[in-house]
Amino acid sequence: MCGIFGTTRRYERSIVEHKLELMNFRGPDHTGMEEIRTPDGETLTLGHVRLSIIDLDSRSNQPFVYTDDISIVFNGEVYNFLELKKQYLGDVTLRTESDTEVICAMYEKYGLDSVKLFNGMFAFVIYDRRKNLMVGARDRLGKKPFYFWHEGRNFEFASQPKVIKYANDFHIDATARQFYLLQGVIPDPYSPFEEVKKLRAGECFTFNLASGKLDIQTYWDVDTNSCGFTAPKSYDEAKQMVKDLLFDAVRLRLNANVPVGTFLSGGIDSSLICAIVSKFNKDLCAYTAGFDNQQFDESHFAVDVARSLGVPIKVCPCTGDDLMKVFNDYITYFDEPFADDSLIPSSLVAEKARQDVTVILGGDGGDELFYGYPKYEWTKARLHQYKKPYWLRKLFTPYFKHKGGKEDVMQSTQHDYADVYRSLGMFCYDMGGAEKFDRITLGKQQPDMKYLQNKQRGILAYSDYDMKTFMNAVNQKVDRATMRCSLELRSPIMDYRVAEYSRLLPYEYMINGELGLKRILKDILYEMVPRELLDRPKRGFVPPTKDWFRGELKEELLDIVSHDNIKQLIPELDADKFIPLRNDFVKGKEINSRMLFTIYTYIMWYKTYYIDK
Known part of the structure; x- marks a missing residue:
């Protein structure tokens, strides 16, 4: 488990060193940097901060030079690397006991398609000097992060976005912010910045250093059955298979x-x-x-x-x-x-x-x-009520008044569709009557709606979406x-x-x-x-945020979630209508504290991280 970095941009060495320092908590055991001269005379810089887990010897430090033509930076673990060595690399001499070297050997022998054989959590980039390519991948379910910036022949990547942002001027992505306001998280492939994207779960890429062409492909998705499983004939058969798989996964x-x-x-x-x-x-x-x-x-x-x-x-x-x-x-x-x-x-x-x-x-x-959330039961009980996914269309009616709209739908949303929004894990509250936020348009931009709208998969589409x-x-x-x-x-x-x-x-x-x-x-x-x-109601793992905002953090809440900050930084909200909600909450009125935490966190992030950082 580590932090990775790479760039084709020319920075002073001190800047690259600081970029690595910004994420050294991810890997305190060793910091490495390598400058590689490419065949066309350009420079590629790779960096790595290591948390030593497998093969603690310094021989496995990164950037790892496998051969004169292949170097790698890698974050995560390939859990089945011993099986891969035995099954696919019996004729290959390896000099370490690390999964890092196995990734390189598998790539050299089988190409980037070898990622389909890896069982693990990972984000890695290999530089192939012979082809003058960077190739890489992110694990199937997105356990490990991968951020990148691509502009012409410039390509920069890192495990955390602030590493890429340092020494560069980026712009806030308004669409990403709007997704955050709805969902409390910025979905892949968006990031807080217009210039920086995330490689999505189950994606791999090649970047041609000579032409600047970036090619991203999906090697795994929710409907992939690479193991060739067949549907179980009985519940007992399914139970035994799940049990066997879990035991092997733990092993x-x-x-x-x-x-x-x-x-x-x-x-x-x-x-x-x-x-x-x-x-x-x-x-x-x-x-x-x-x-x-x-x-x-x-x-x-x-x-x-x-x-x-x-x-x-x-x-x-x-x-x-x-x-x-x-x-x-x-x-x-x-x-x-x-x-x-x-x-x-x-x-x-x-x-x-x-x-x-x-x-x-x-x-x-x-x-x-x-299917661990109550929303699955709720949705299953109602699917038969609608022709096509009618309730999904209703899902993206705006719970803000959208620009140019005549009907105030906020109240109807609060009452008529609250359960639908809540079932999707989205925030359901009146954020102060924003005039500029068109939820219908944003819903069409949602990168994963296709999973939810797949009628052939029925209730499974809901799980796919999650x-x-x-x-x-x-x-x-x-x-x-x-x-x-x-x-x-x-x-x-x-x-x-x-x-x-x-x-x-x-x-x-x-x-x-x-x-x-x-x-x-x-x-x-x-x-x-x-x-x-174990037979008891499910509970969340949450801190007393509501009490903090009414107690020791009250003055900070009032200072951060202010009229001026909202107006300047979150134009989707109507500050004149939102501030009274904040004041009512502080006075003890039962208003969703998650709403305040969402706004508070965004403004805190902007002021402590984005400005002059």
Whole structure:
């Protein structure tokens, strides 16, 4: 787990060094830089900050020179690299024990198509001197980030956007901001800046240094069945296959040359991963957060699960002051506005666990792949009511008054379509009657609507959509939350084989009356952990943001979310109408605090990161 950088632009060495310093929290063990003279006399600079996980020897430091013609920078892990060596590289002599070298050897022998054989989380770029090409890829589900800037023959990439922005003048992307206001996250391939984009999950690319041509292709998508799975003939068959895949996914992710642990919140997904881990090694410690505010503390649930499995568990004390410290700091390492405040406790428990381990396993992905959200039940119950996806058309009616519109639809949206918006995980509130925000137009620009509108896939289209959107937000959150303290998080449920097989399972395998949501995962888990320890309502992992905004952060909220700031920085909102909502909230009126957090975070990001940075 690391940070990568590369550019064809000519910078002074001190600028490149500072760019790498900006993300050295991602890889504190080694910083490397290589300047490569290309065949046409130009210069390509590669940079890397390393968190050592596999083959701790300096021989595996990056940029890694495989041959005189092939160099690589790589972030992440290819979990099946030992199997790849055995099956495909038996005739190749390797000088390290790293997965980095395996990527290079696979590329040299099989080309960029070899990425389809990699099982892992990764973002990498290889420079091929013979062809004068940069080639690279991002993993199938988008666990690892990849930002890039392409302008003519100039191409620059990095693991975080501020690395690219440093020493360059970029413009705010208004469309990305509008998506953020709706969803609380900037969706791929957008970034906060017009000039910078994200490589999407499951995409690979080639960049011709001579011509400046960038070619991006999709090598994996939600309907890909590269494993050749067939639909199960029975529920029992499906359950056994999911169980086998999960066990193998965990096995692969336990390989490391550093201490390994597992997160355990006491919920279904993290308990399932912890239970499987215990079958391989009962000595691996589980980590959970213990909050001094009993309203949010669920550590006793995790302790009960750990005890039933016979694994050690450490309750990491997380005080209100601890959370506040992370809250005040998270903009600096997140790099783009992000409105999910569960990032704060996630960051804190990662920081505590990092005191003992360098790698940790978690349960991310279960909700998106196996129908873990109540919205799936809601949607399934209503699909039969509409010809074609009528409710999807209604979805993108504006909940702001759009420019030139005569009808004030804000009130009707709040009441008539609130459940639809809420079911999609989007924000549903009146942001002050913005006059300039046309949600219909924005909906047409939404890069992943095609997944939601695929009628042939029925309710599965909903899960597909979440894999491309909400899972993107989850991945951004956990990447920044863990890399902030140089902790590598591995997510077995997000193994691509598990994802592919989940696409073949019917709705009733995912949800039924007795077990409810995530039926098949619960069924597997209850074979290892007593059901009574887990049979309770789902709760989020959130800090007391509402209390902060009415208490110790009240004056800061009033200062940041001000009339002038809104008018200048968020023209989609009507400041005259929004400020009274803010004031009502501060006085105790029950107004969605997520609304304020969304606006607060954007302005804080802009002022502390964008201006003169």
